[in-house]
Amino acid sequence: MEINYLNKDDSVYAELSGELDEYSAEYVRISLDDLLNKSLKEKTKLILDFSKVSFMDSTGIGVLLGRYNKFSKNDIMIYIKNPTSYVNRIFEMTGIYQIIPKVS
Amino acid sequence: MAFDNYFKLTLEAKNVNESFARGVVALFASELKPTISEINDIKTAVSEAVTNSIVHGYENKGGEIVLEAGISGNTLDITVSDNGIGIGDIDMALQPFFTTKSEEEHSGMGFTLMDSFMNSLEVKKNTPSGLVVHMTKVIKG
Numbered sequence: 001m002e003i004n005y006l007n008k009d010d011s012v013y014a015e016l017s018g019e020l021d022e023y024s025a026e027y028v029r030i031s032l033d034d035l036l037n038k039s040l041k042e043k044t045k046l047i048l049d050f051s052k053v054s055f056m057d058s059t060g061i062g063v064l065l066g067r068y069n070k071f072s073k074n075d076i077m078i079y080i081k082n083p084t085s086y087v088n089r090i091f092e093m094t095g096i097y098q099i100i101p102k103v104s
Numbered sequence: 105m106a107f108d109n110y111f112k113l114t115l116e117a118k119n120v121n122e123s124f125a126r127g128v129v130a131l132f133a134s135e136l137k138p139t140i141s142e143i144n145d146i147k148t149a150v151s152e153a154v155t156n157s158i159v160h161g162y163e164n165k166g167g168e169i170v171l172e173a174g175i176s177g178n179t180l181d182i183t184v185s186d187n188g189i190g191i192g193d194i195d196m197a198l199q200p201f202f203t204t205k206s207e208e209e210h211s212g213m214g215f216t217l218m219d220s221f222m223n224s225l226e227v228k229k230n231t232p233s234g235l236v237v238h239m240t241k242v243i244k245g
Contacts, residue, residue: 019123021119022119022122023122055126056148058152058211058213062210086141090148090217094211094216
């Protein structure tokens, strides 16, 4: 798993690449929380680009809900962008878009 | 049950092995010529079961997980067994969003995804301790 960050206007884009499971979840948690602690000044949106996530299980849902709890307390909204049809199915089945909306 | 083909392997309950476990079952199933969508369903279900053994059954302290898969006609049969702490109330654990580890950011959706992605799901206590997760999927290809 790799995460590449791009700052643009009031948003930070985080492009996740690889497989998101229990093994890689810790890296994703630490990387995103580090962003929250250090470099999100004047940003109001975190956009998670899932287009290069080739595998995800329910661990990914737990990671996203955890980040939602932390980031929303700092007035930063999280969005999901470009999931593959397979990952999108898991997002839809678990209802996560009600909390973390999908953007195009 | 007599399978047309079968494998059984024992894995150390470490999260680095999740990828190996789902990958080996997906490769084994390839003789049934599954679609990409079916392969993803199988990989997710295996990953959920193995992760449950590692995180819940053995509480990340390690142990042995037995992974078995069989092919009978066009049906893939998967069993994931451990000798961990098991589950007290299995019916409750099968409910969506049920988790004993919400403070550790577990979604409680593992069994729900296994049930959704496979054609059958059976969860029972192992002897002398632990859990057996048995799943089947008809591969239409």
